[in-house]
Amino acid sequence: MVSLRFDALVVGAGPAGATAAYTLARGGARVALVDKAVFPREKACGDLVGPRGLQVLDDLGVEIPDGLDVGDMLVVGPTGRRVRLPSFAGASYPGRARVVVRSVLDASLAEAAVNAGAVPFTGRAAEPIEEAGRLAGFTMSSGREVRADFVIGADGAASRVGTAAGLVDPKRVLWGFAVRSYVEQRVDMPVIVLWDEEPRRALPGYGWIFPGPGGVANFGLGVGTLSDRSRGATAARLLPAFTAHLRALGLLDRDPGPDARRPVGGWLKMGMVGTTPAAGNVLLVGDAAGLVNPLQGEGIAQALGSGRAAAQAVLADPSQAARLYRDALASAHLPYHRITAALQGALLDRPRAVSALGRLLTAPGFGRAIAGGWSVFWTELLDGAPSGPPRSVAAASMRIGKALTGRGPTAAWFEGAYPTPPSRNARAAGDVALPADVITSAS
Numbered sequence: 001m002v003s004l005r006f007d008a009l010v011v012g013a014g015p016a017g018a019t020a021a022y023t024l025a026r027g028g029a030r031v032a033l034v035d036k037a038v039f040p041r042e043k044a045c046g047d048l049v050g051p052r053g054l055q056v057l058d059d060l061g062v063e064i065p066d067g068l069d070v071g072d073m074l075v076v077g078p079t080g081r082r083v084r085l086p087s088f089a090g091a092s093y094p095g096r097a098r099v100v101v102r103s104v105l106d107a108s109l110a111e112a113a114v115n116a117g118a119v120p121f122t123g124r125a126a127e128p129i130e131e132a133g134r135l136a137g138f139t140m141s142s143g144r145e146v147r148a149d150f151v152i153g154a155d156g157a158a159s160r161v162g163t164a165a166g167l168v169d170p171k172r173v174l175w176g177f178a179v180r181s182y183v184e185q186r187v188d189m190p191v192i193v194l195w196d197e198e199p200r201r202a203l204p205g206y207g208w209i210f211p212g213p214g215g216v217a218n219f220g221l222g223v224g225t226l227s228d229r230s231r232g233a234t235a236a237r238l239l240p241a242f243t244a245h246l247r248a249l250g251l252l253d254r255d256p257g258p259d260a261r262r263p264v265g266g267w268l269k270m271g272m273v274g275t276t277p278a279a280g281n282v283l284l285v286g287d288a289a290g291l292v293n294p295l296q297g298e299g300i301a302q303a304l305g306s307g308r309a310a311a312q313a314v315l316a317d318p319s320q321a322a323r324l325y326r327d328a329l330a331s332a333h334l335p336y337h338r339i340t341a342a343l344q345g346a347l348l349d350r351p352r353a354v355s356a357l358g359r360l361l362t363a364p365g366f367g368r369a370i371a372g373g374w375s376v377f378w379t380e381l382l383d384g385a386p387s388g389p390p391r392s393v394a395a396a397s398m399r400i401g402k403a404l405t406g407r408g409p410t411a412a413w414f415e416g417a418y419p420t421p422p423s424r425n426a427r428a429a430g431d432v433a434l435p436a437d438v439i440t441s442a443s
């Protein structure tokens with residue numbers, strides 16, 4: 001049997017894994033980048049890369065072709081009322097997002113990693129290999145053994161690496177399932193739809209229609225399922241009714257019928273809760289670490305940021321990599337996720353309350369008054385936001401959220417998983433202190 005040895009084995013070549021492999025390879029590490037799919041491959045996604053994600057791509061110097069820049073976002077409430085959420089540039093991110101079809105984004109990132117020196121393997125990381133009581137690699141579906149000092153789990157929400165390393169408590173995870181399709185239609189700006197699937201009973205999630213390159217729009221819907229993954233089928237079941245709702249709202253010109261591309265769905269793991277992101281020589285990044293925003297389902301930016309942070313932690317100090325990475329993640333995401341994960345856990349099975357909240361947020365006057373703060377808060381853009389009323393509203397939302405969610409099972413899980421505050425040298429995921437000779441961006 002062929003056995004190969006590397007400094008790091010990255011399982012999964014999506015945004016998180018490709019970024020980790022790219023950063024490690026540029027830092028001089030010998031990296032294996034393994035994916036069960038042949039790229040370009042399809043990925044269920046709304047294809048919207050948020051401002052922080054664009055910033056990471058810019059920092060790394062990775063060029064992504066074929067995108068469409070977008071700014072403000074429209075939210076349509078359960079009554080059909082609309083609120084426009086403005087986009088702002090912050091100190092640490094641009095004032096725009098970008099729609100890039102995932103087959104294009106992910107193939108570009110994986111190619112950048114390989115060009116930087118990562119060694120690609122196509123195949124499934126199947127059987128874990130243990131050495132001295134720790135995860136030392138995987139036997140691939142091809143039968144080849146790939147071993148490494150570090151294993152980076154970038155293998156998505158249902159991470160094999162996370163399970164093999166015993167880092168996931170499935171009973172505590174906040175799962176979601178979302179399904180998307182494409183249709184030829186020009187759309188002015190990204191639209192999020194808060195939908196009462198029955199009168200005054202909200203969908204435990206939301207739907208969307210986003211513009212796309214070449215006049216092809218991406219639409220779909222997602223539902224939160226708490227720890228019960230059997231509820232994920234709801235998203236696919238409700239897609240036809242949601243499509244009819246989009247038409248009734250005037251957001252789809254016509255019944256997409258055969259013009260719509262076959263829907264594709266995928267799991268989301270949200271709010272960090274239930275997953276320990278790193279222990280010993282195993283680091284989980286992106287969806288594997290459960291970094292999807294519990295309020296609006298964004299995960300690409302977190303995947304890019306965490307992939308970079310994990311790689312930088314390994315390069316900075318291999319003996320402290322897990323701690324450095326946990327600190328970086330905690331500093332960047334913990335305050336927001338411990339609030340929003342608890343909010344989702346508390347609200348998901350209360351469709352009447354969610355419907356009432358959706359009506360309030362999109363009520364004339366109120367919705368307009370808080371739109372700027374809402375925009376900053378639910379996209380996790382408070383850190384680095386410019387001063388002014390939107391920042392104040394978002395900061396107040398954090399304070400209220402903290403007061404409301406300080407107790408309960410979600411708060412207790414976080415107390416156990418993150419007992420100490422992050423050290424001061426980890427300001428943000430991606431800002432791990434590095435030795436001077438480590439290369440951090442393409443030049």
Ligand SMILES: Cc1cc2nc3c(=O)[nH]c(=O)nc-3n(C[C@H](O)[C@H](O)[C@H](O)COP(=O)(O)OP(=O)(O)OC[C@H]3O[C@@H](n4cnc5c(N)ncnc54)[C@H](O)[C@@H]3O)c2cc1C
Nearest residue numbers: 012014015016036045046047048125156266286287299300
């Ligand atoms: C329908 C839908 C819409 C979404 N819309 C948005 C959006 O508009 N914007 C946004 O920011 N986020 C969105 N998300 C979330 C976003 O897609 C994820 O957060 C993002 O893909 C996470 O990237 P990742 O690299 O962690 O994982 P992934 O992109 O899932 O990549 C994981 C990779 O690991 C590989 N893999 C898995 N298991 C193995 C194995 N055992 N061996 C080898 N390879 C393996 C897979 O083939 C895959 O390539 C959406 C999600 C869904 C489901």
